[in-house]
Amino acid sequence: MTAISGVEFLVWLLIAASIIAVLTKYLRIPYTVALVLGGLLLSVLHLPFLSPLQPNQRPNWLTPDVILILFLPALVFEGSVKIDVRDLLRDAAPLLVLANVGVLLATLVTGYLIHWAIGVPILIALLFGTIISATDPISLLAIFKDLKMDKRLSVIISGESLLNDGTAVVLFQIVLAGALAGGLSARNGIAQFLWAVIGGAVLGSALGYAASKITQTIDDPQIEITVTTIVAYGSYLLANHLHLSGVIATASAGLIVGNFGAKRGMSPGTRTALESFWEYIAFVMNSLVFLLIGLEVHIDSLTRAWRPVFFAIAAVLIGRALSVYLLVPMSNFFGEKIPLRWQHVIVWGGLRGALALALALSLDNTFPYRDRILDFTFGVVVFSILVQDLTMKPLLKVLGLAVGRA
Known part of the structure; x- marks a missing residue:
């Protein structure tokens, strides 16, 4: 057929x-x-x-590259365009530490634990560690809003997710290249990481600023929204062409457009239309990603692999806990402290979602251990949503942080 x-x-x-x-x-x-x-x-x-x-x-054009190019720019841009950069700067120290050192630490811990417990080759285990290191707070933020949680905690959760998306994708690309080549070079990896992150941030900021200046000269919501769509996908594609981080470029562009272009160059009506447009796009993209993972994973394979999936979940939780409980106290010396109760929420609230699924699905069908990685990813994502998400409200009440309705 x-x-x-x-x-x-x-x-x-x-x-x-x-x-x-x-x-x-x-x-x-x-x-x-x-x-x-x-x-x-x-x-x-x-x-x-x-x-x-x-x-x-399924259509032949739905290749791994298309999955990343179609989903990531929209999800990242929507997440960044609505964040107030002043809130990010307030907690710059913990956010930068968690999104960079924290992601690297969680990746290493997760990878080595899986390699030790399951026997997966170390580069494959580390690749899974990069895939699953990015957090997705969409459903968690809805709970925070419902319970009228402290705005700063919401900013920390969403800000970390925005920043660690870029770090996770860069690490994923570096480790994937190493896995395909049969080895990793620490020096080349560090140089590639710095080039991709810094270059992507500079490029995305420049394109976001250019788009903001263009929207200042136009008073047409449809054209202005089109410009933001161009910069969202254009920054991602151009950055990838220059071997920079497309995710970080798109996130940087979104921050500039949301905090400069939208506030200074758009009418209130245009800003409302812009927010509604990108919320809808994110809804569609998240829907497609989660449906695709359900269509892609074989239930019989996941059932047979329940024991290694259990170890993968445990490894991810341990990596997350170590990265938060070790690094946040250090970052507390450089800014407003994050209390221990909040750290518990940050650990348990490290949900995994669309980005992890998109990265796992982007692996070529012939990639070694692809099915095992998909099983791990699917298992961790489902656990984070079914268990961590659904137990977040009781945890917040036990910690005395919930003040809104149940």
């Missing part, structure tokens, strides 16, 4: 996402959980009207 067109495939995914979104209103389960479960259900039900979503019917 020939593959259906890409447009038809996406339409089917959106239909599935819309139905699941409506059902979650009545079932009272997290939308992201429902999407993954829905994807799994669609992959095992061989009903005639669901045939377009079967594995052998």
Whole structure:
């Protein structure tokens, strides 16, 4: 049977996402959980009207590179354009430490624990460590808003996620190249990391500033939103072409557009339209990513691998705990202290989501241990949503941090 067109495939995914979104209103389960479960259900039900979503019917253009290019710029730009840079600067020390040293430490701990406990080759284990090191606070921030949590804690959670996305992707690319080449060079890796991070930040800031100046000369919401779309994807593509970090370039561009262009060069109506547009785009992209992981993972493989998946979850939690409990107290010397109760929330609130899934899915089908990495990633993401997310409210109450409604 020939593959259906890409447009038809996406339409089917959106239909599935819309139905699941409506059902979650009545079932009272997290939308992201429902999407993954829905994807799994669609992959095992061989009903005639669901045939377009079967594995052998997926479009040929949905390659690993397309998955990254399609999803990451939109998700990263939406996350950065709505953050107040003044809030980030207030907690610059802990955010920078967690997003850089913390990601590296968590990657090393996770990788070596998996290598030791499961016997996966060290470079493959470290590659998984990079994939799973980025956090995704979407559902967590909704809980914070519902319980009227301290704004600073929300900024720390969302700011760390924004910054560690870029670090995780750069480390992923470095370790992936090493795995394909059969070895890593520490000197070359450090040089490549600094070049990608610093260069990406400079390029993205410059493009964000240029886009902001353009929107100042235009008073048309549709054109201004189009300019932001161009800079979101353009900064990512140009940075990758120059061997810089596309994620960091897009995040930097989003920060500049959100804090300079939108506030100084856009009317209130345009700013509202801009926020609504990017919120919708992020909703669509997150929906597609979570559905795709459900469609991609084989349930029988995950069931057979329950023991190594359990070890992977434990390794990720240990890596997260060490990175927070070791590094945050050090960063407390350089700014306003983050109390221990908040550190507990930061550890348990290190949810994994769309970026981890996108990185795992981006691995070529012929990549060694790809299925094992997908099993690990799927298991950790589902655990973080089903267990960590659903137990966050009770934890906040036990810690005496919840002040809003239950």
